Amino acid sequence: MKKTVIRLALATGFMAIAGTSFGQLQDEKNVTMTMDLQPILQLEMNTPDQVDFVFDKLGDYYGGITKYGATILKVNSTVAWDLYAVGTSNDGTYWDKQMEYGTSTDPNAVEQLPLQLLELHQSEANASAASGTGFRGDYSSPFAAAPYTAGENNVYASATPYVLPGLTEKYIQGHNGTADFAAGGSYLTQGSATNSIYYYVIDYRIVPGLPAIFPTAADNGAVPTALDLVTANAAGAYAQPGVYTMNVKYVLIENQ
Amino acid sequence: MKPKTKIPFFITVLLKFFFSLVAMDCSAQCGAPTSANCQGVPFSELIQSSSGNVDFVFDDFSKYAAGITQSGTTMLRLKVAANNASCKWALRVYIENNPGAGTPVNEWETLNNYGSGADAPTLDLLALKIYNGCGTPINSGIYQNFAAVNGSFIDIINDATLIPQGSCITNVNGAGSYLSSANEYTFIIDYRVVPGLTFTPGTYQLILHFCLVEQP
Numbered sequence: 001m002k003k004t005v006i007r008l009a010l011a012t013g014f015m016a017i018a019g020t021s022f023g024q025l026q027d028e029k030n031v032t033m034t035m036d037l038q039p040i041l042q043l044e045m046n047t048p049d050q051v052d053f054v055f056d057k058l059g060d061y062y063g064g065i066t067k068y069g070a071t072i073l074k075v076n077s078t079v080a081w082d083l084y085a086v087g088t089s090n091d092g093t094y095w096d097k098q099m100e101y102g103t104s105t106d107p108n109a110v111e112q113l114p115l116q117l118l119e120l121h122q123s124e125a126n127a128s129a130a131s132g133t134g135f136r137g138d139y140s141s142p143f144a145a146a147p148y149t150a151g152e153n154n155v156y157a158s159a160t161p162y163v164l165p166g167l168t169e170k171y172i173q174g175h176n177g178t179a180d181f182a183a184g185g186s187y188l189t190q191g192s193a194t195n196s197i198y199y200y201v202i203d204y205r206i207v208p209g210l211p212a213i214f215p216t217a218a219d220n221g222a223v224p225t226a227l228d229l230v231t232a233n234a235a236g237a238y239a240q241p242g243v244y245t246m247n248v249k250y251v252l253i254e255n256q
Numbered sequence: 257m258k259p260k261t262k263i264p265f266f267i268t269v270l271l272k273f274f275f276s277l278v279a280m281d282c283s284a285q286c287g288a289p290t291s292a293n294c295q296g297v298p299f300s301e302l303i304q305s306s307s308g309n310v311d312f313v314f315d316d317f318s319k320y321a322a323g324i325t326q327s328g329t330t331m332l333r334l335k336v337a338a339n340n341a342s343c344k345w346a347l348r349v350y351i352e353n354n355p356g357a358g359t360p361v362n363e364w365e366t367l368n369n370y371g372s373g374a375d376a377p378t379l380d381l382l383a384l385k386i387y388n389g390c391g392t393p394i395n396s397g398i399y400q401n402f403a404a405v406n407g408s409f410i411d412i413i414n415d416a417t418l419i420p421q422g423s424c425i426t427n428v429n430g431a432g433s434y435l436s437s438a439n440e441y442t443f444i445i446d447y448r449v450v451p452g453l454t455f456t457p458g459t460y461q462l463i464l465h466f467c468l469v470e471q472p
Contacts, residue, residue, distance in 0.1 A: 184453035
């Protein structure tokens with residue numbers, strides 16, 4: 001009986017101590033917030049993906065054909081980015097010959113037309129190309145009239161278009177070095193359509209010349225190497241008439 | 257028969273200690289009450305009648321630019337029973353970023369990064385709008401941001417003066433219940449996050465602690 005009384009007293013004591021906290025008003029509820037920031041790199045191109053150059057007049061051969069505003073590029077990015085254009089084909093060096101006009105066996109009729117004969121002009125200059133060591137860091141130079149400056153606007157060409165172009169190549173924005181990039185942003189919110197590194201109007205030009213040797217063709221070395229058909233082959237060389245195609249890829253990539 | 261009488265006795269003691277520890281654990285974040293004018297749980301209670309998880313998924317540029325707003329995501333209901341006429345209470349929300357995991361004091365806890373970078377979002381990115389039918393919360397209906405410091409808080413109801421149920425003004429903090437006065441004892445919380453483009457993509461997390469505590 002005595003033990004029972006002691007136990008009851010102890011229990012009452014513990015309950016009294018515990019009750020001091022249990023009886024007071026205090027309650028808590030929790031909410032866990034999770035935020036998933038997914039990386040976004042969007043390159044929009046609403047313009048036609050086929051650009052045709054038809055050379056059927058003497059003036060077209062002499063003066064070339066320019067396609068103004070043929071491609072418009074719009075960038076949305078949440079990360080730092082680089083943008084480059086790369087000309088490519090089956091072999092990554094020459095245009096793909098789809099068909100040949102006539103049955104010429106003239107050894108001077110060359111069907112290996114360098115990809116670099118295509119010239120590009122971008123509306124907004126590359127603001128982050130300090131690490132570039134090539135002749136030009138971008139395609140912002142206006143198309144020049146003859147006499148042509150080799151390497152000024154010629155497209156970068158490669159058989160491996162998804163490998164980052166080297167230091168000697170042109171970029172539309174950013175460059176090979178990690179310090180050369182454009183910050184995340186969008187053409188919707190930053191700058192106007194006529195003054196934004198997130199919005200590019202691309203012009204194309206091909207000048208065959210007459211004879212058709214493509215006098216503007218060159219690479220982008222510090223001192224550009226001419227790639228016109230005479231320099232690349234031999235005196236008297238000219239382009240074999242026919243239908244040729246190549247592919248220009250615009251690659252938007254996170255800065256690296 | 258003796259063993260049967262010992263078991264309930266010790267279980268009772270252990271349960272009481274357990275509840276004491278639970279109460280003490282809550283007080284670590286909410287601040288311990290120093291009076292007992294109100295009755296404790298379960299006579300008084302903070303009821304969360306909504307999900308305990310809120311997810312913001314930014315997978316489109318427009319969401320980054322304009323943000324994501326989740327309206328009415330959290331709903332809190334209160335019932336506060338009095339021990340005497342001096343019963344009044346405060347309601348706060350604290351922010352926590354799991355500092356034990358080494359999270360910098362001003363950032364969301366990083367669960368996963370997509371790619372490279374180390375610019376985790378800061379705690380002041382989260383905005384809350386708290387409101388009810390009577391507009392009793394401080395800054396009712398206005399988006400507020402936490403200070404970018406782990407443990408910072410926003411007062412929802414906090415007044416040294418007792419404002420009784422039925423007043424239908426800011427800081428009603430007397431005994432009452434959502435059952436009899438839903439417009440004063442129900443709190444709806446909207447969330448908004450506008451990340452912009454400066455933070456590293458990844459998955460981030462934080463915890464909000466809503467604390468109901470008696471005010472002396």
